[in-house]
Amino acid sequence: MNVHAASPAVRKTDPSRIDLLLIAEMVTRGSRVLDIGCGDGGLLRILSDKHDVDGRGIELSQQGVNACVAQGLSVIQGDADRDLIYYPDDAFDFVILSQTIQATRKPKEVLEQLLRIGRHVIVSFPNFGHWRMRTQLLFKGTMPRTSNLPDSWYETPNIHLCSIKDFAALCAELGAKVERAEVLNAYGYRLGFTMPFFAQNLFGEQAVFLLSR
Amino acid sequence: MSETPKAEAFSENSLRLAEISNPSSEIVHFPADQPLQLDCGGTLAPFSIAYKTYGTLNADKSNAVLICHALTGDQHVANEHPITGKPGWWTTMVGPGKPVDTDKYFVICTNVLGGCMGSTGPSSPNPDTDGVYGPDFPVITIGDMVRAQARLMDHLGIAQLLCVIGGSMGGMQTLEWAAKYKDRVFSAIPIACAARHSSQNIAFHEVGRQAVMADPDWCQGRYDDEKKLPRKGLAVARMAAHITYLSDQALYRKFGRNLQDRDAVTFGFDADFQVESYLRHQGVSFVDRFDANSYLYITRAMDYFDLAADHDGVLANAFTGTKTRFCLISFTSDWLFPTEESREIVHALNAVAANVSFVEIETDKGHDAFLLHEPELFDTVSGFLNAAAAKRGIVGDNAGGR
Numbered sequence: 233m234n235v236h237a238a239s240p241a242v243r244k245t246d247p248s249r250i251d252l253l254l255i256a257e258m259v260t261r262g263s264r265v266l267d268i269g270c271g272d273g274g275l276l277r278i279l280s281d282k283h284d285v286d287g288r289g290i291e292l293s294q295q296g297v298n299a300c301v302a303q304g305l306s307v308i309q310g311d312a313d314r315d316l317i318y319y320p321d322d323a324f325d326f327v328i329l330s331q332t333i334q335a336t337r338k339p340k341e342v343l344e345q346l347l348r349i350g351r352h353v354i355v356s357f358p359n360f361g362h363w364r365m366r367t368q369l370l371f372k373g374t375m376p377r378t379s380n381l382p383d384s385w386y387e388t389p390n391i392h393l394c395s396i397k398d399f400a401a402l403c404a405e406l407g408a409k410v411e412r413a414e415v416l417n418a419y420g421y422r423l424g425f426t427m428p429f430f431a432q433n434l435f436g437e438q439a440v441f442l443l444s445r
Numbered sequence: 446m447s448e449t450p451k452a453e454a455f456s457e458n459s460l461r462l463a464e465i466s467n468p469s470s471e472i473v474h475f476p477a478d479q480p481l482q483l484d485c486g487g488t489l490a491p492f493s494i495a496y497k498t499y500g501t502l503n504a505d506k507s508n509a510v511l512i513c514h515a516l517t518g519d520q521h522v523a524n525e526h527p528i529t530g531k532p533g534w535w536t537t538m539v540g541p542g543k544p545v546d547t548d549k550y551f552v553i554c555t556n557v558l559g560g561c562m563g564s565t566g567p568s569s570p571n572p573d574t575d576g577v578y579g580p581d582f583p584v585i586t587i588g589d590m591v592r593a594q595a596r597l598m599d600h601l602g603i604a605q606l607l608c609v610i611g612g613s614m615g616g617m618q619t620l621e622w623a624a625k626y627k628d629r630v631f632s633a634i635p636i637a638c639a640a641r642h643s644s645q646n647i648a649f650h651e652v653g654r655q656a657v658m659a660d661p662d663w664c665q666g667r668y669d670d671e672k673k674l675p676r677k678g679l680a681v682a683r684m685a686a687h688i689t690y691l692s693d694q695a696l697y698r699k700f701g702r703n704l705q706d707r708d709a710v711t712f713g714f715d716a717d718f719q720v721e722s723y724l725r726h727q728g729v730s731f732v733d734r735f736d737a738n739s740y741l742y743i744t745r746a747m748d749y750f751d752l753a754a755d756h757d758g759v760l761a762n763a764f765t766g767t768k769t770r771f772c773l774i775s776f777t778s779d780w781l782f783p784t785e786e787s788r789e790i791v792h793a794l795n796a797v798a799a800n801v802s803f804v805e806i807e808t809d810k811g812h813d814a815f816l817l818h819e820p821e822l823f824d825t826v827s828g829f830l831n832a833a834a835a836k837r838g839i840v841g842d843n844a845g846g847r
Binding site: 286288297298300302304308315318324 | 770772791792795796797798800801802803804805806807821824825827828829831832833835
């Protein structure tokens with residue numbers, strides 16, 4: 233069945249989660265938004281309450297879907313690998329895939345679908361090129377585990393991890409335009425524009441990309 | 446299970462007949478000069494629609510919620526049933542403070558066209574003869590039922606329904622409403638249903654109809670004129686259908702292989718097992734409140750339902766341009782209308798970028814789960830409906846939803 237099935241719980245929204253705030257900042261007021269892997273609907277709620285967007289969600293866990301719908305959010309049960317094909321081209325102004333692309337079966341195809349159904353695509357993901365990952369593998373010789381990616385290799389839902397450099401390369405391959413890229417360190421602070429790219433890939437713990445075709 | 450005593454059977458039958466001609470609910474008669482156009486090509490005139498309402502219609506008539514009942518349901522959603530004396534069929538869902546809150550919404554439920562609780566059906570008087578329609582009643586469709594309901598909404602001066610809700614055949618009506626009257630449906634909750642009746646379901650219906658028609662007391666559909674009643678046939682039809690409403694697990698949990706009032710099997714064909722006794726009771730009691738010809742006509746209407754077929758075979762085309770907010774609900778153990786059927790509708794709605802929610806509820810109660818105590822069902826309906834009401838600008842005790 234699906235890769236997310238290993239994930240133990242619904243994504244709980246920590247209101248201080250900086251990547252969500254960054255995403256919310258990227259979304260235009262009053263736009264039509266699809267949040268894929270919307271968890272308990274926290275981001276959708278922020279977007280519809282504060283940014284007046286027409287928000288929809290897709291969530292794999294039935295528990296998450298039911299919680300969202302009970303709050304009045306428009307959410308369906310589904311997953312990024314299977315269900316995006318049903319949407320028409322340009323169905324949304326923004327399509328958001330937050331901390332989920334690394335858990336999809338075919339990230340490249342998913343990204344292609346995102347770019348098809350959304351005029352803008354926002355993807356946030358953990359950076360596997362972070363120095364902690366590199367040092368754990370290099371010195372301990374074990375699969376890295378961090379507070380951000382705490383699961384053991386045998387039970388992690390994250391089967392397609394990538395570095396910021398990898399992701400940027402995929403965007404280039406698909407001809408996606410990177411309108412904005414924000415890299416956050418372990419404390420949630422944005423790394424400055426002045427920092428060279430290799431250093432961002434080394435010190436960034438997660439990244440948020442705003443893409444368009 | 447023993448047969449119902451004759452005197453009691455007669456008195457219950459007279460209650461049933463009284464509801465056909467003089468229902469314990471509101472009724473509106475559309476005269477002969479206001480015929481109902483039917484999908485079969487003909488018209489029906491005059492015709493009547495019996496309905497119940499709960500709550501109060503607000504000044505701008507924006508808080509009306511239409512409940513559509515299933516195959517053997519009726520308009521008595523939330524009040525004592527006039528024939529059986531039992532509580533209404535959806536008292537868990539509809540009432541003051543319930544998910545469909547009658548303190549806030551004006552709830553309407555009609556007896557469907559073809560039914561036997563006051564709306565025009567095969568047991569209604571045929572204006573062309575001295576008797577009732579019987580088998581001369583035209584074959585009706587889900588579309589005809591909904592067209593008749595729309596006429597009632599016109600009569601009540603309700604331009605747009607805040608929500609149309611229904612399970613099973615009620616879900617089919619809900620989809621038909623959303624497809625045919627896009628501007629009149631602000632939101633829709635189709636539960637445990639499909640956009641077309643599956644071949645397996647048509648097959649089950651055919652078994653039921655054949656059981657009725659094989660009963661000599663059916664009299665080629667003219668049992669009313671002959672003062673007879675195809676009790677056995679209709680009871681068997683109900684027994685077969687009832688199995689499809691439950692899941693294997695639910696039946697096993699309820700009855701297992703337990704014996705009925707005996708310690709050992711009797712090596713005969715009496716109801717040795719509790720499950721047999723239960724089914725026999727379901728069959729026998731059904732006959733007291735339902736008309737056999739109505740059963741034939743309404744099952745046929747479900748068989749004919751195929752929303753995509755009316756739109757070049759593409760289901761999404763049925764919903765092109767819709768602004769309706771949808772919430773589809775299915776149940777994991779429902780094998781009559783499995784989740785995949787709901788998911789097909791969700792995909793069609795996604796294809797037209799409609800506003801849609803979809804919840805699958807985990808339960809072992811089978812298709813009937815929509816009528817039973819399912820807290821997740823209640824949370825979903827109340828959350829969705831409150832959000833729809835808030836969008837529609839309706840304020841009330843529960844408005845806002847969060």
